[in-house]
Amino acid sequence: MALLKMEDWYDLARETNWTPGYVTEDELFPHPMSNNFDIPVETWETFDEPYKITYRDYVQSQRDKDVGAYSVKAALARADFFRKASPHWKALLALHFSAVCWAEFHSASAFARMTRFSRSPGMRNMATFGTLDEIRHGQIQIYFAYEFLKHDAVFDWCHKSSKTENWIIISLRHALDDIAHTRDATSAAIMLNMGLELAFTNLQFVALSADAAKSGDHSFATMLQSIQTDEARHAQIGEPMVRIMVENGKKKEAQQLVDIAFWRMWKQFAALSGIGMDYYTPLEHREHSLKEFMEEWVIGQFGRTVEALGLDLPWYWDILKHDISTFHHANQIGVYVYRATEWWRPIAGVSPAEREWLEEKYPGWNETYGKCWDTVIENIRNGDYDKTVPVAPPLICNMCGLEVTGIAGGKWKPVNHHVDIDDRRYHFCSEPCKWIFELEPQRYKGHKSIIDRVFDGTIGPEADDFYEYMGQSPAERGVDGYDYQWIDGYDDKSGEAAPVRAAV
């Protein structure tokens, strides 16, 4: 008997729903897990995703993608790419894998909630694929990352990081918990799909894959492509959800979900991918700056998508346009000078040639952030390595968990926003971070930044107490990825010899 064509049965299958007989609708879909926003189930049942796939086709395509990615990895295993890779690329790989592997794996939980508690059967169907996607993304990335363990123990953090209280992990975990893991299925779908995947990761994986291929890391590039094609599909879940809400009088609620999620993910993207694009990617392989990426793909393309769905651009759009030229530059200084608090080997990425690139892409960089680097460089050239690490810890934003920063150097402009609640001062790096906090202070006020934990006694007073709390043994504390060799370019420029350097 011939199989029915997909178009003859697909819609009927994906729209099949049932009326519960043994429990009530509310018991089957409890509000905390399944907020329907007072939209009737018949309306949710109109959910229609643009990217349709059957389970049979899904399994086949996933299998093919796995075969492709693992084949490339096996074929290139002998190429010994990692051993020969520059400290730039090693730092980027370590940062990517240790931040992304577990985040992908945990996303399966958010998609599983959509699979079980979404009000539309079509959406539950799509979320099933999303759950499987995320399990695969976690597994494939940990598998690829672990290939490097024999070369470098830092890749242990691909699995370990999410279980630690390292400050960068706290920051990322807080953001993902907020948008994906502590929201009902409807809100999580909109926040995760619209705020993270559609806005950032789908496009980021395209860009990073291109950079990886140009850097000769074809194994990494193929793996990223394999993941990106999944992201492009399951990120589509959010759009019809938003459309249903907008068309049924819930634009304000949908807008708020998108606005919160996008900003939270922007801050993570700025710190992780922004530093990756503008400092860790080897100069000769850079495709574009973070600013260019954001202007074209996010502010441009994502912005148009948001408006096409009937939403407004987030109220902070002008703040974002400024932030794409500043926030990650300031945070890169912090990531470098507080390098012992990170598990990988951070690099400065400010050799003379790199500074020229930064100045070209961000006019005024030398007069602002470059001034802080001038002082750091001066200390390295003088052999004053201790002075390259500030004694004072940074102030951490009580929303995004990243440093509270402004503009440095000659155009110095300090930035700070705060709220006082219950005799405690909460600091924020930006107006949107403060706005998110003030929407629901009860939700956020109990969280303590790593610095708050130092001052309330959660972390002991000794330096080792701090590192042990963050899960970092002495061997797991970051040191300069180049052992300071990157300043040789400055020596060449001045014609002066550099002092003998010791590893710090």
Next chain:
Amino acid sequence: MADFPLAVNVQGDYGYKVIVVDDGNTIAEVIDTATDQIVGVLVPPFPEGTVLRARLHDAGEPLDNTVTVKEADLVQMEALVVYAA
């Protein structure tokens, strides 16, 4: 007399740092503590003879250098900027 954490951004630095002073310290001593930890690390030394002042982040007027942290009514983790007057 008690430890008193403050958030301080010294002119030229890229962001706020947290320093710990005593609530009996004067604002001048707070400025010294902040500059001791940041100048020469993330910002170059100020020209000789530069007079440094501190003000609340949102304030226009500087704090009196001679008053103590307690007398200035600062709250713990107050945000101060230290700048060349």
